[in-house]
Amino acid sequence: MSTSNKSAATVIARAAKAAFEASQLIASSERVQALHELRNELASAKEDILAANRRDLEAAQQEVNAGHMSSSLLKRLDLNKGDKWESMLQGVIDVANLPDPTGIVTYASELDDDLELYRVSCPIGVLLVIFEARPEVVVNIAALAIKSGNAAILKGGKESNETSQLLSKAIQSALSKTSIPSTYIQAIQTRAEVSALLELDQYIDLVIPRGSNSLVRNIQNSTRIPVMGHADGLCSVFLDETADLDKAVRVVLDSKTDYPAACNAAETLIVHEKVLSTVWPAVAKALLDADVHLLCDSPTISALQSLSPAPAKLTSHVRTSTLDSYTTEHLSLTLSVIALPSLSDAIRFINSHSSHHTDCIVTEDPAAASAFCRGVDSAGTFVNASTRFADGFRFGFGTEVGISTGRIHARGPVGLEGLVTYKYMLRSKGEKGHIVGEFGTGDGQKRYKHTNIEAKTVPFLE
Amino acid sequence: MSTSNKSAATVIARAAKAAFEASQLIASSERVQALHELRNELASAKEDILAANRRDLEAAQQEVNAGHMSSSLLKRLDLNKGDKWESMLQGVIDVANLPDPTGIVTYASELDDDLELYRVSCPIGVLLVIFEARPEVVVNIAALAIKSGNAAILKGGKESNETSQLLSKAIQSALSKTSIPSTYIQAIQTRAEVSALLELDQYIDLVIPRGSNSLVRNIQNSTRIPVMGHADGLCSVFLDETADLDKAVRVVLDSKTDYPAACNAAETLIVHEKVLSTVWPAVAKALLDADVHLLCDSPTISALQSLSPAPAKLTSHVRTSTLDSYTTEHLSLTLSVIALPSLSDAIRFINSHSSHHTDCIVTEDPAAASAFCRGVDSAGTFVNASTRFADGFRFGFGTEVGISTGRIHARGPVGLEGLVTYKYMLRSKGEKGHIVGEFGTGDGQKRYKHTNIEAKTVPFLE
Structure with a gap:
């Protein structure tokens, strides 16, 4: 420097x-x-x-x-x-x-008579x-x-x-x-x-x-200042054993092809082993028809090879995946595919391979949806909805600062709220001001009140 | 390593x-x-x-x-x-x-018929x-x-x-x-x-x-992982031109002497020039009586030297400050003192010298209190109340994880809320699932609804 x-x-x-x-x-x-x-x-x-x-x-x-x-x-x-x-x-x-987004009170409490605490949103700084x-x-x-x-x-x-x-x-x-x-x-x-x-x-x-x-x-890698955003957008779709075929086709196709260069496009498809011969072939055909290249593991490729007639583009568009396929952000009409034996395997696979951006389950089983949403440690966990919905405008924020895969401060699509922090304002209206030395558990000492105050803004700010 | x-x-x-x-x-x-x-x-x-x-x-x-x-x-x-x-x-x-603190919905919106978005609090991780x-x-x-x-x-x-x-x-x-x-x-x-x-x-x-x-x-200095906490607790008290003498004495004394080794103890006292001969001498006497050592700039030391009779301990406990005095966390019965000509000077001084932990103004002027609370860029801005109130238990959080001087994620005293983040769960209940390709501004395309949902928990989580 x-x-x-x-x-x-x-x-x-x-x-x-x-x-x-x-x-x-x-x-x-x-x-x-x-x-x-x-x-x-x-x-x-x-x-x-x-x-x-x-x-x-x-x-x-x-x-x-x-x-x-x-x-x-x-x-x-x-x-x-x-x-x-x-x-x-x-x-x-x-x-x-x-x-x-500033000046909003998110916590207010009367600590003592005439001693009011306000937590109020304010800008971050520079x-x-x-x-x-x-x-x-x-x-x-x-x-x-x-x-x-x-x-x-x-x-x-x-x-x-x-x-x-x-x-x-x-x-x-x-x-x-x-x-x-x-x-x-x-x-x-x-x-x-x-x-x-x-x-x-x-x-x-x-x-x-x-x-x-x-x-x-x-x-x-080159600053101590907090960084908000995301490097990778490695999103995945999991076809659960109860996946509805039409939903599977629609959600996978949209997640992959609506805008392949976007960070919220799907890069990996996980197929429950029980739907390898039922749901998967229809999804694969739709993807191949949309000119998507597939990088498949052995069970998913076999399931396609055993079809008669063989799907169009099977030879031109389907290749065997490598371990790297599942950590690659293709950003193009390429999708990595893997079969796994259970929902819990899928959750573990996503947690260790995805970039914790947005992951989707296609399922008809409410228990599976619940387990997926709780168990997948990503900013977005979606049920029967395209990963492409992960977006500030679609979420209704009016604007989008970016999408964060961090867990600290803002996570997922970030609206204006992601550009504010808060501070605590404490005001004594007491005749003698307020000091902590008067509070305690002893005789003659004051106890804290901690009574909730209903306030949307700080009353003493001009 | x-x-x-x-x-x-x-x-x-x-x-x-x-x-x-x-x-x-x-x-x-x-x-x-x-x-x-x-x-x-x-x-x-x-x-x-x-x-x-x-x-x-x-x-x-x-x-x-x-x-x-x-x-x-x-x-x-x-x-x-x-x-x-x-x-x-x-x-x-x-x-x-x-x-x-987990499982709490903080934002919920119906993006379309049968497409529900929930922002729900969840643990951070490890x-x-x-x-x-x-x-x-x-x-x-x-x-x-x-x-x-x-x-x-x-x-x-x-x-x-x-x-x-x-x-x-x-x-x-x-x-x-x-x-x-x-x-x-x-x-x-x-x-x-x-x-x-x-x-x-x-x-x-x-x-x-x-x-x-x-x-x-x-x-x-040695990690890319976010760090929550504070290194310095350089808190200050400002005696405004309208400061009440009794409040000034009580608040300064408590801020400095209640527990000098704490991060929320005051280390610097800023005296408005207009109260150098009125409020300051009484505050100084009380501090000296409490065995506090004072590191004073020229105006504040002169104001004491011109008193008759001279305060006790003037010679033993009062020294001339250096520039370093105002960026030193004494953590003991020592206080740095400086006189400044205005509220705005005090705000600028605090913003450039304090550690953005907690700063207090003693004032009877509501406009000064408001300007101080808005202008001082610290986690806590207090009016006529001791800096020692900056504490999770005193704030009513039930517990305290620590006190953060960062502006990202949690700021000030941090309760359990500081240990959670959130994720977005999106569920389609629609018969065909939901895809973004159906939305747009064209004829026959869907528009987003963005209707607020009243919910405290996510209905589909078990």
């Missing part, structure tokens, strides 16, 4: 923390106003932003032509595709209209958000940070540099029309800055990486 | 994870039963345990005589002092009687708890882990080794009378095992260090 990178990063991180602290005394209505200003700034700067985006796209096209970039990455750069621009603007307003390619994420994340009261430092992919710079300019302009400090949202450009920032745990409170497995893993 | 330590640690960690996973299918009533068994096992083994404790004490006495151990550490070892033994047993029953000296912590932490459904690996101080081994034996006996695996709670003896375990983030989900600043800091 060069000294200049480190000192530049320290300046940025300190400014972010100072902006966060200063913002705590600003009414949350100003944050909502900032979001409306942001939408307007973006609308006014549309021509310039889309021109910058075209320059990014042209540069990216040359990278694709030279074989240095994938065409799918190129597509994600385009801010003018379909309704992406309008969605981005609407997204800012949607976030503005969500309920304020977020460092690192993402790839899609430039609209700058706006999306900035909106979430502003709404939740967190300062943020954003690092986008270098491919979208020109676009991101103008988006950041619009964010700055919007903030300048409010009393929120302009350093509340800062954009950085280089990986060296990221590396330096990842060391500054005294200023940065949470890192949110959104991007490839390797991006997330690298970040997790 | 030697290979043998690493492989021994892996065996322990794997067994803990397997025990955790197996325990998810066991009814929570068994966990309560295990706690009652534990109390009975301890009662039956009382003689043996106290004999082992006497051996630990004798060995410790020799260490104290040789100057290798402090006598305060020795005192903490004694399991037979006062009502410590009975409190330990009662503590187990108290934890057993607390409400179950805890690694590292503590010093006090042997009763073994029992205390084991009880919390069992109650909350987490497996735990416990490492106590080597000073209490003989006692801890018998306490662990009692825990094992208690578990063996239930269907909870005996490896659910494991005790380890050596630091080498701890070091090896801190690397096993695939098996261990949360580290809880309870002990000295250096213990916590070392652990935070």
Whole structure:
């Protein structure tokens, strides 16, 4: 780490923390106003932003032509595709209209006469958000940070540099029309800055990486700051012995093929041995018809080979699996398949092979559903429903910060709630203030009351 | 790290994870039963345990005589002092009687007809708890882990080794009378095992260090596993310009002297310049009378020197502070004092010098109280109440896992709630199961309902 990178990063991180602290005394209505200003700034700067985006796209096209970039990455750069621009603007307003996640009392207790304790939600502090390619994420994340009261430092992919710079300019302009400090949202450009920032745990409170497995893993391995997100999305579907055939076909097909590159797509199918010759062949045929490649263990491949007539694409699309198949996130039309003799074997297999993201059972047996949901140690345990439902918007959160496979703080699809923590406020209204020395078990000493207080907000906050 | 330590640690960690996973299918009533068994096992083994404790004490006495151990550490070892033994047993029953923190629905929504989403609290997984000296912590932490459904690996101080081994034996006996695996709670003896375990983030989900600043800091610096707790307890009291003199004296004195070695004792006093000649002298006199040593900046020392008559102990107990004074956790009858010109200066000073544990304002001005509580970025912000109230028992949690200065997951005094996370369970009751491919904005596509469900528990869990 060069000294200049480190000192530049320290300046940025300190400014972010100072902006966060200063913002705590600003009414949350100003944050909502900032979001409306942001939408307007973006609308006014549309021509310039889309021109910058075209320059990014042209540069990216040359990278694709030279074989240095994938065409799918190129597509994600385009801010003018379909309704992406309008969605981005609407997204800012949607976030503005969500309920304020801060200032909510989640525990309140009268410890003694005139001594009131409130646990109240509040922002976390300074977020460092690192993402790839899609430039609209700058706006999306900035909106979430502003709404939740967190300062943020954003690092986008270098491919979208020109676009991101103008988006950041619009964010700055919007903030300048409010009393929120302009350093509340800062954009950085280089990986060296990221590396330096990842060391500054005294200023940065949470890192949110959104991007490839390797991006997330690298970040997790190089910082003491808590990281929210997921590296792998190794989801599985288990066909229980009582699985309904139609449900099995529909749920497996949707989980695998609805959007194979998503983290909530299924990568592994577990077949109960008792349905190898009943449910499995129909599921396999549907998968093969949908052009899915299957990596099968010996029992599941045999079950297909013994069919007459043999399923189409059996020779072209079905291969023998290896041990690695069951820990591989294919992110494509490939599915690993294994047969197991029981529900409890399936639960153990999932707990030791899945990435604890989302796992599904197809079953008609309520006891099996219950055991699966309790026994599978994942952020999502689903019954007869596609793994693809694991998503903040589908869950009804209004927005999604990301999906976390950690067990600490936020787990699964994370909405605005994942961007707040809480603090305890204790107020004495007593004539002499309150001291602990007066409480105890002895004669003449006070006892704690611990009487529940019904309150949604803290009454003494202005 | 030697290979043998690493492989021994892996065996322990794997067994803990397997025990955790197996325990998810066991009814929570068994966990309560295990706690009652534990109390009975301890009662039956009382003689043996106290004999082992006497051996630990004798060995410790020799260490104290040789100057290798402090006598305060020795005192903490004694399991037979006062009502410590009975409190330990009662503590187990108290934890057993607390409400179950798992299985509680905190969000439930109907995404579509017959498609129900539940966010339900569940244990985190495997805890690694590292503590010093006090042997009763073994029992205390084991009880919390069992109650909350987490497996735990416990490492106590080597000073209490003989006692801890018998306490662990009692825990094992208690578990063996239930269907909870005996490896659910494991005790380890050596630091080498701890070091090896801190690397096993695939098996261990949360580290809880309870002990000295250096213990916590070392652990935070040597693991990727989330750590819950606090290194420093640098709490402060701010005497605002409207501070009431009596409240100021009472709150400062209690915050500093009620138990100076505690993490929630005040280490810094900030005096508004406007009360330097009014409130501050009385507070200083009370502190000096209580034998507190003061490290003062120039304005606060001058204010005392100009008094006539000079306060007692002015020459013996008052010294000039240095910059380091304001980042030092004295843990003794020493207090750092500084004068500042405004509330906002005090807030900035606290945010940059305190350890974000607990800070207090003494004020009669509601606007100042509100600004302080919002602006000070600490787990606890108190008004006219001693910092010593920052404690799980005083807050009414029934028990305390520890106090966290982190902003992620649990913050401030942590009760049983800090030992649970949540997972999302999604169940389709639909005739064909549920797939995302049917939802969209197009004609003939389904829209999400997102209708709130009133539920305290998940109806389909057995």
